[in-house]
Amino acid sequence: MATAKLAGIPISAGIAIGKAFFLNRSHFAQAPRHTVPESLLDEERERLRVAFQQARDELSGIRQRVPAELKDHALIIDSHLMIMSDPKLQGAAERHLTELRINAEWALEKAVADLEEAFNALDDPYFRERAQDVRVVCDRVRGQLMGRKVDFKAMGSRAVLLAHDLTPADTVELQVDKIMGFATVQGGKTSHAGILAKSLGIPAVVGVDGLEDAVQDGAIVVVDGLKGVVLVEPTEEELAAYGDLKYQFESYRGAIIKNCHLPGETLDGYRLKVKANIELYEEVAQVIDNGGDGIGLFRTEYTYLNRTELPTEEELFEHYRDLADILAPRRVILRTLDLGADKFMAHFGRLEEQNPAMGLRAVRFCLRNRELFRTQLRAIARASVVGNISIMFPMISGLKELRQSMNLLRQCQAELTAQGLPHNPGMPVGMMVELPSAVMTAEIMAREVDFFSIGTNDLIQYSLGIDRTNRHVSYLYQPLHPAVVRSIKHVTDSAHQAGIECNLCGEMASDPFCVPILMGMQIDAISLNPQNIPGIKHIIRQTTMDDCKKLLKQVLESPTVARTNQLVRETIFQQFPDQLTFFYSLLDSEEGPTQ
Template structure:
């Protein structure tokens, strides 16, 4: 067969070069579908029951063969067994035999179809992937009913596994240690095969139609898990190129790890502080591991959401104090509660809100529930003596909210003073810039605070009116939209004029296409997920402030998203092509 280059969805990074192994299952027998007479109903129900029992027995014996270290696979089988043992499962199928007088084969098809449909209505992609497993179970039962046995051919050497679809049960039956990469027709980034590949750290490309028919056994294949490209029977040059890319990637990973603690200076010696966004106290270990310059955003919601009662002042105090002590002298920015009553539960009436994102949450919720707010403020004020603490107020949309929040802080200070409790009187207060109105009145806000922290995710969402979890408009969520770039530039300029610090703590801080722009605007503190830090630091070291500034000048002239994306992408691709691909693949993985 002639050489072929195919394009799929990259689902797990890495490069693999090797021989193909096609996972085929014998075509399922065509199940006879017939109506049955009343007197055969019991016999038919017994056939169904026996086939299900036999399938359960099959799965149990399969499970006993799985090596102990693959616990995730055996737990998948446990789930399958549970589904088969579920009375609802049996009833869904059996009622077609009882009520409609269908034979067991037909009833299975109908029943499985019903269950599939109930999964299809779920919006979450992860749950939808269950459909293929339900189908798989149906097939297994049917095979037992008809009496065909399906064995897969053994895998003898290290191979690239090619399949129409890979179900959890398939991964159990094959020896994964022999797999170099996965290529499938079905699936997306969150399907089973992709998750397995990422867990095993091997490349995967999914979504190439009929791939199991295009490639044949033992053909030489290159799998590029970065771009989603598959090359069937590559020539010598291609093989050499890909071996090189493979080595570069290994080197990249090695260096990234070695340099993880090196500070980030641009080529022209600008120090960019790379801080961490964290959600749980426990994450502090990775913050230290990657030697972050501080915690740029500590989300405090966790203590509220997952406890049976509202946290007390002392509980919060201890949590913040410990974090500050561990991080000291490095800064820790503690953001006050950024959720609404619905999330907190615990006695809050569930209120009907058409747009919760624009509803009673964050600072608005806190100003309405000042007792909860003040408890947290008091805890932060007290903890602030233990380290380098900053207090950050979320979702400020104008001066009134800020002044009202500051009043609560003042009140908390007075109380603490009266009670003779130790606290940090000079605790610096900052605000999130994430509502577009805050950008517009940034000059007025800047006079009242010590720092700004730009939350790009919400800023983009609110500025562009895009809910990015809505798949119909998600593509319009564009960080390089001229309105966003100009808004951030304005915020940074205002802050500079007022002599206050600006941090970027949204996802833009970890986006390789945005980082140069942010640096060029004069932002010197980025806060991002701790494990993304090494990659961003490495990127900063390859850039210079001067170049970044030039890029910003160009982008500020841009009139459209397309234009800006072109300017930025081209510039960065030209500068660090492979670096970008490697980094991006890591970036998306998180």
């Protein structure tokens, strides 16, 4: 039998080799479809009502067992409970059952299909994700109707877990000590399955088409979390090759993890803070375990998603305070809401925008909806009493937006003082530099804030006028474009001349070809995915500031991207020790550094 090679999205690095265990294959099997005699319709309706109630009871029980460290998963389970309790979904299924005289499973499927069609017609990624939540709820109810429950205890020994999808409720029930790695049909880079894999530190690939048809329980599979591949029944040669790669990766990973708590300091004494970008409370453990020097970017948006009601000031305060408390004395930088108006339709109405990415979003949206903004600012200010919290505003395009945001924060702090609520009036305040207008006025902005944080992902897109998710122009996404390098250098110099810190977050911070150049600019801190911190720290400790400055000088003199990429690649491989070759090979591509 020939090896099946399935492609997906790599979510968590590493290689897993073992027997396959499909968690919920039968749970997603085709439900029966048939008509029902009128005399049995009442019985079928009762079956549907009982299934909804049993599904609610089951999910409520799981919700009560959610540990404190998975509190963000609990919010998603709450949203699924709300969907399940909404009479619209059950009512629509009952109407289909009565009017079409069809069985409960078929009626439920039609009701969900109607909702999915309505969501997808809005042509918005956020609502397509909400359609997926409705599908998750449907699957749980359908499992009750068909008498099929996911058996989390059926995995007798360690195995590679395969599944159609993994929901937050599933993660509470899993026997994680038996999972060598996993792959799912559904999911993306921010899916619940991906978050689970990163927190467990196990190889994972999601979005794998054909997984259910290609793999039988007990089959030997390889999950390649480096390249995003699942091999089914590999040959002896393939097994040997992957076994060798697994050994190399784990040896390399073990070596860098052992020293990850050492500072990111060059051989000649220059120290660069290496922090993490996270969005969930449960990711904090990864930051600490991987030697992170703090949180350079906490994305506060997640608390606002997957729910029908906006979070209260008290809820946000407790969330931010707990985060800061567990990381103390490490610094935590909270970025205020970076969502668009399209994510708040239920509360503020639908806004027609041809290009939401450049429309009413981030600080623009918050300044338009000040009560929403004030709630978050008050919560952050109150949490700052822990002492290690900083705040920064995203998508600042000019001085007016920055001053309006700062003034509103000061008003909130004055209110807290008047109310006798403790806070830190000296909480550091910064701004994201991610628009060309902010770059060009950086020396003016630097006089207004305590620190800059350069958001390279958006800065590159806005500077070069490309959408990196568009496959037709993604090749133009070049971090080492002369315009990008010069922009970062100008912002860094402007910050230092004003006596403030300049940090940088985005994919450039985890790219080994870019980090030495950033070090040459004397960036004060970088922040990246927690998993990448040990490797980047290892690189920092293998070089000197003198070498980084020489490389930066050559890059600034280079007129083209192609020449810069070639120069950087040759220099990196020539100057860095042989033991880093394996790390670089994982990031290698034919077209140069980060694409």
